[in-house]
Amino acid sequence: MIVGGSLWGNSEVRTELPEPPGYRVVEVLGQGGFATVYRAHQLAVGREVALKIDSRVLSDTRDRQRFLREVTAAGQLSSHPNVVALYDAGVLADGRPFMVLELCPNGSLADRLRTSGRLPATEARAIGVRIADALAAAHASGVLHRDVKPGNIMINRYNSVALTDFGLAAMPRPGHELSVTRGSLTPAYAPPEAFRMADPSPAGDVYSLAASVYALLRGRPPHYPDDGDLSLAELIVRHTQPVPDLPGVPPALSEILRHAMAADPADRMPDAAMLRDALDSVDLGTVPLAGPSPVRPAAEVPLHARPTVPQASATEPEITAAAETVPATIGGRRRRFAFVGVPLLALASAGLAVTGFLALQDNDSSDDTKASAPSTSSSRPAETRGGSSSAGVDFTVPSVTDGCPAADVAGAGARCPATAECWGGLVAISGLVTVTRTDCTKPHYWETFAIAPLPADRMTNNQHELKDHPLLLRLCSTDVLTRSRKGSALAIPPENWETDFIPPSPTDFAKGVRVFRCVGSVSGGELAGAKFRPGA
Incomplete structure (x- = not known):
């Protein structure tokens, strides 16, 4: 299909867009590092949908497994009212996979924070309850999301919230080792154990959701200063420190979030159902926290100008640092360690949309590991x-x-x-x-x-x-x-x-x-x- 004019804002620009059979592309909603999301019409049923087309071709077994994992995870949970519905999936003629998802025209909670500022405690708590219920359902189905953050919580056409983007989901099975992956997780919302390459667990999703609710209440992730200027190394250290208080937020709510963000997973709420029930039962009193001004969440501010992504199925641009072996000396001897080589821009300001390097080792291991x-x-x-x-x-x-x-x-x-x-x-x-x-x-x-x-x-x-x-x-x-x-x-x-x-x-x-x-x-x-x- 040849599309021009209003789609690109320039009538002279004409670009051929891919269209899976049965769909008509209307416009680009957003473009990220690994995918582009389009607004499209599903012709058979006459509804608007979000068409997510991956920029990568399924050229090897690992790519196919990644896509199958995302589709399977999203499909298993598609009927949950607080999970973005998956309608269809397939592969284009050129080998690129696509997914057809529920269209969420009101953007994400990250968009909401940028434009409207912090949320009242009552609303942030209600969002936490709904997404915790979605995570509880996911965990009961054997699915770990691993990238819960405001940018992956959408606001649908009925102003309800729904979890999306299962691109980093893991589905561990007893007795089966998972492939070793290096996910483009968002450091500001990733649990501390992710920096130690620990196995993913339900407690990791609990931490990320609690950190997201905290950001809704404060306008920034838990360990970020108000100016958002924080290096990745400093963030890792701050993950081990107590979670800062939330001024104006009922102490009972702050304590629940603090418990859910304990640095040691053994001290944390063990599952999403417990977090859901705790949030649902907390007494907020009569004075909710209002959002006085728009605040840009530190972990979601763009590194450079890019199209707005109201449908958060497109993976955000990332700065990825490769793990490498570098020589050093001690006592005249050569030694080996893994160095996380983050670009200087990322280290100088990891608070700016840095989906930085996190090596997650998904292999089965004993408690000692x-x-x-x-x-x-x-x-x-x-x-x-x-x-x-x-x-x-x-x-x-x-x-x-x-x-x-x-x-x-x-x-x-x-x-x-x-x-x-x-x-x-x-x-x-x-x-x-x-x-x-x-x-x-x-x-x-x-x-x-x-x-x-x-x-x-x-x-x-x-x-x-x-x-x-x-x-x-x-x-x-x-x-x-x-x-x-x-x-x-x-x-x-x-x-x-x-x-x-x-x-x-x-x-x-x-x-x-x-x-x-x-x-x-x-x-x-x-x-x-x-x-x-x-x-x-």
Whole structure:
């Protein structure tokens, strides 16, 4: 079909638009990084619909699985009154998939925030109840949304709210591993565990919805300052801090949202049904919060001029940073860690529409893999023998000095974990490190060979500020690692090992944890089994 004039605002511009059989395209509603959404007529039934056409061709198995996952998730929930209805789906002749969705002409809640400002508490609460009910239905069907945010909550023609965009949905099944994905999630609304590459869970959707309701009440996501100027690294740190109060909002409502946004999923409301019931029963009193002025939500302000997307089925433009392996040195040795290479613009202002890089590892794992590290949640008193430099230090795990070469390093006050302690890949952003604890019987990258108090003159959890400290270089050295090897590790030559170190996580540092770990790995490969301490 050749369309010109009013569609593009220029009668000289004529563009051929794709039309699936049975549909007539009327106009472009919006265009994002991965899709374009059109207003179209469904000819057989004479209704207006939103036609979402993907810009990517289904060229491989992963693309087909992604599209099938989105269609299946949306289709399973299409009958829910607070989920945008899916009418049809298919593939165009050129290989691009399309979806036909309910048209929501009133835009999204992100649009509403930009034009009308904050919502009254009564309205924000009611929206939270409806979307929580939709999420409860999704979770009961085995679907995790994973990208709940104001921009994905639409206002339909009857002024009711409906959840849309299941493009990042996951449908985990017991006993089946999910493919590893790197989703373009929105950092401002993603749960803290997403930054640690933890498995997605219903609690993650609970966090994102609570953060969205919080934004409706405040005009900005939970951890953003009023000016919206926040780097991605700062945002990750702020995720571990208490949620700021909501002035003028009934305390009972603030407390529910705070509970639903607990940094540790174990402390959070476990499912959407509980959040729905809590919001539905809260007493708001008689003074709702009014929205005095339009506020632009920090996470949804455009990086550059682009068409407005009233139908939020088009994926927003994204800045994606690739995970890569970069060399660094410690004690003269090459070490490996995953660095999130975010472009300078994103780091300077991650509050501007940054659907930044989040590596989500969707594989099946044991409970050990879901703990951020290091953590004091399982702390026990360490053995109290050794030098005075370690007296009174909480080593976070049972530790020993017998048979521990690290204990011989003068002035370090170091110890060894009593049993093997293993880790997945390290992620470092601006010197702040996150890492996932894993089962030592499964393939892993790193294993702890020493634990020590932070140097007295360098009390920081920033890896950049610690890496050149003489004490750390002596302790996390190839010499100490080589002498710490046990069993099958003795057959691996010393030159094939790499060393690194793990400072306290931002959460643990805030709790007073002041120890770091020296870890070792085999160059270019994974470890199998315990190499330094007896297996757990």
